[in-house]
Amino acid sequence: KRRIYKPVWDRMLLRTITDYNALNRQLKETYSLEVLQYVGLFNEKGNLRYYKHPLIFPYLDTLRRASHFQARAVDSSVEPKELHLKGTIPFPYNMSALDQKRGWIYLCEGVIDTLTMLQQGLQAVGIPGVRSFKVQWLPLFKEKNVVLCLDHDEAGRKGMEYLQQVFGNAGIRTIILGDGLENIPVNMKEGEDVNEWFGGKK
Numbered sequence: 001k002r003r004i005y006k007p008v009w010d011r012m013l014l015r016t017i018t019d020y021n022a023l024n025r026q027l028k029e030t031y032s033l034e035v036l037q038y039v040g041l042f043n044e045k046g047n048l049r050y051y052k053h054p055l056i057f058p059y060l061d062t063l064r065r066a067s068h069f070q071a072r073a074v075d076s077s078v079e080p081k082e083l084h085l086k087g088t089i090p091f092p093y094n095m096s097a098l099d100q101k102r103g104w105i106y107l108c109e110g111v112i113d114t115l116t117m118l119q120q121g122l123q124a125v126g127i128p129g130v131r132s133f134k135v136q137w138l139p140l141f142k143e144k145n146v147v148l149c150l151d152h153d154e155a156g157r158k159g160m161e162y163l164q165q166v167f168g169n170a171g172i173r174t175i176i177l178g179d180g181l182e183n184i185p186v187n188m189k190e191g192e193d194v195n196e197w198f199g200g201k202k
Contacts, residue, residue: 003199014057015058016054020054024048027048028046040085049071052075059089059095068087068089089128092125093125098141105124106123106124109193112195116198120198130151130156133166135166141172146172146173146175149194160176
């Protein structure tokens with residue numbers, strides 16, 4: 001329903017937990033429970049946390065190694081819908097797009113919206129939420145013009161205002177999706193995100 005298809009799925013190394021019990025057992029046999037709990041894979045009861053979050057989005061570094069990942073629920077009634085490992089997120093999702101070459105980059109709110117842009121053949125990176133951008137990431141964007149593509153709601157608009165200031169202070173040009181400079185006409189409804197605008201469904 002989200003319209004993320006196999007070429008992008010394969011490129012970004014998306015995975016699903018198809019046999020929770022087998023994976024739970026294998027991890028316990030391979031690593032100590034202390035380590036599994038420390039990194040945030042296992043809960044306080046000693047079980048894999050992702051029983052209701054079987055969809056795995058790895059954050060790949062420049063060598064395509066998974067340095068972090070986000071797990072997502074498939075059932076829309078599950079809260080929270082996303083879980084992260086413990087610790088800080090090391091870099092934006094799809095960091096390989098920040099290749100230090102001049103050009104445009106789309107900055108999206110969330111993995112799904114980033115994948116949607118990649119599905120459209122656009123260079124995009126993602127952050128988990130409107131206030132999760134880290135100023136330490138600014139050097140990664142130094143050769144880019146940034147198109148801000150956060151959700152079309154009050155929080156998203158405030159987030160884009162904040163990011164315009166952060167990038168502007170670093171001398172990095174930003175525009176908001178729909179300003180017309182990126183040749184994509186946008187008529188997003190209130191509350192929509194990029195995925196919904198392109199025809200996906202929550």
